[in-house]
Amino acid sequence: MACTRILLVDSHPISLTGLRTILDGCPDLEVVAVAEDGTGAAARFRELRPDVVVVNSHTGAAEALACVCALSRPAPPRPANVLVLLDNVDAAAGQVLRVGVRGLLSSASGSGELAAAVRATAAGRPAGVPARAAGAGAAPLRRLTDRETEVFKLLARGFSNAEISRELTLSESTVKFHIQRIMEKLGLRNRVHAVIFAYEKELIRVGS
Incomplete structure (x- = not known):
């Protein structure tokens, strides 16, 4: 079974470790690289071409937007499928989705919800849409x-x-x-x- 390859972006080592443990614990998911910010994420994305970029933003929409913009400059051959984790998704939905983010998820979501959102994002489906x-x-x-x-x-x-x-x-x-x-x-x-x-x-x- 082919694994969904993930680039994980998180500036906090503790939460990064937790997210990586959750995602790597799923047999069909694999974290192939990590980055602390948009600049690092852009470099790793161009190098590895992961299926999904998961951005855990601790400071709100601005941090997530900066990362997405870095991923799109210069325009890569294949746009990144980005899933953003935020504390308050309602307040930032319009801003974040306008720049092409596939999905938004609350940082307080459970491990099952996170894994499902990553799979949906990899498949090009918006994550977080009720069934x-x-x-x-x-x-x-x-x-x-x-x-x-x-x-x-x-x-x-x-x-x-x-x-x-x-x-x-x-x-x-x-x-x-x-x-x-x-x-x-x-x-x-x-x-x-x-x-x-x-x-x-x-x-x-x-x-x-």
């Missing part, structure tokens, strides 16, 4: 009203409720109502799943 949303196809999107679609697009681009309110000239309570209805119609649990779902279904595209 009921992943197979939903385009049909649920057709159930959104025009206004809900407008709200959903802004939410997926990382807009806060207040920013959506100003952009669409709606009250914040109305925005909250629309978001609640969107979550129910699409079968999503939270904002990060909504963002990933929007990218997966190409409602918005990377860089939009």
